[in-house]
Amino acid sequence: MKNKRLSKESKIAIVCAIASGNLLIQEAMEKYHVAKKSTIISWIKTLLTEARERMENARIDQAVTKRSDLENIGIRMFERIEKLEKxxxxxxxxxxxxxxxISNLEAKLGDEN
Structure with missing residues (x-):
């Protein structure tokens, strides 16, 4: 296959996958048709900081989503409690x-007897 130049975004995604343990360098070479291991190592050296920032931002986004989910659960529980109290x-x-x-009926029965 003819060598295609990968975008910076693609390279960062590859570095993220390698840094997070989801992809080995050899696997990245095969999957993205990179001939030399040194090419990927060079990407790691130059893009690791950006990749780490991206991974951290993804973790923060997940935490915010999880917190929102928990807040929504809490709101639904509170609404359910209010409904049950009513x-x-x-x-x-x-x-x-x-x-x-019952008291009125008992009184009437007592009056009749």
Whole structure:
């Protein structure tokens, strides 16, 4: 295959994959048709700082997403608690009403006897 020049973004992605342990240098050479190991080592030397920054930013993004997910779960739980508390209050009101009706019926039965 004819050598294609890879973009800087592609090189950074390759360096990220190697630095994170997801790709070996030999695998990168084969996958991206890089003839010399020294080429990839040169990318690592020149692009590692940018690759690390990108990986850190990705970790931060994941943490923010996870935090948002947890916040959403918390909000849904709070809303569910509020709903259940309203239902409980309605049941308490209904219970009180039923007790009152029972008392009235018992009183009527007592009056009839």
């Amino acid at each position: 239902e409980r209050l309605n049941y308490e009101i209904e219970k009180s009403s039923l007790k009152e009706r």
